[in-house]
Amino acid sequence: MKSEAKVETRNTPQKDAIRAAFVETDRPISAEEILSYAKRSVPDLSIATVYRNLKILTEDGWLEVVQLPGETPRYERSGKEHHHHFLCQACRKVYELEGCVPKILPKIPRGFPRCRP
Template identity: 55%
Template sequence: MERNTRQRGAIRRAFQRADRPLSTQEVLDQARDEVGGLGIATVYRNIRALVDESWLTAVELPGEVPRYEVHGKAHHHHFHCRHCDRVFEVPGCVSSIAEIVPPGFRLEAHEVVLYGACPDCGTA
C-alpha cells in the first residue's frame, strides 16, 4: 500500500517536473530514479488510473506512441522534435485557422502538430 502511494507520487512528480507530454517509457526513466525497481507494467497501470481520474489526458500524435500530459491545460498544440523524439507543448493557437475553412463547412475541432528540432537538438 505504502509502496503504491510512493509509486503514484513519483509518477505524478515526473509529469509536473517535465511540464511536457511524456510517454510511458519516459515516465519510467524519470520515476525510476525515485522509486527503485519500478517496472513498465506498474507505470502503465498508474497512467491508466490517472487518466480515469482525469488527472492525465492522452496526447495522440499521428503514428506515435501515446504521450500523456496533465489534464485541464488551456488550448494548445504540440511540437515533436524529430531528433530526440520528445514532444513539447506549444501554447496558444493559429488565429487564422478559421480562415481556411471552405464555405458551407462548420469547424468543430482541429489538430496542429509542429515538427522540427528542439533547442537541445538545434540545427548546428
C-alpha cells in the same frame, strides 16, 4: 439496481513518483520516459506499474492522452489552456506550443531549427 460507487484510489510511492515525473518535465511524456524519471525515486518500478497507474490517473481525470499520428501515446496533466504539440524529429520528445496554428510558426520552441521541405 446496483449503483456504481467510485472507488477511491490510494496514493502509493509509485504513483507519487509518476506524478512527480509530470511536474518535473511539464510536457507530454511517454510511458518509457515516465519510467525513467520515476525510477529515480522508486528504483524497482516496472513498466507494468507505470501503465496501470497511467490508466488510473487518466480515468481519474488527472492526465490526458496526447495521441500523435504514428507515435506512441504521450500523457500530460489535465486542465491546461488550449495548446498544440510539437514533436522534435531529433530527440522524439513532444513539447507544448501555446496558441493556434496560424500563430505557431513564429513560435517554434527556442533551440529548434526551422525545417524547410
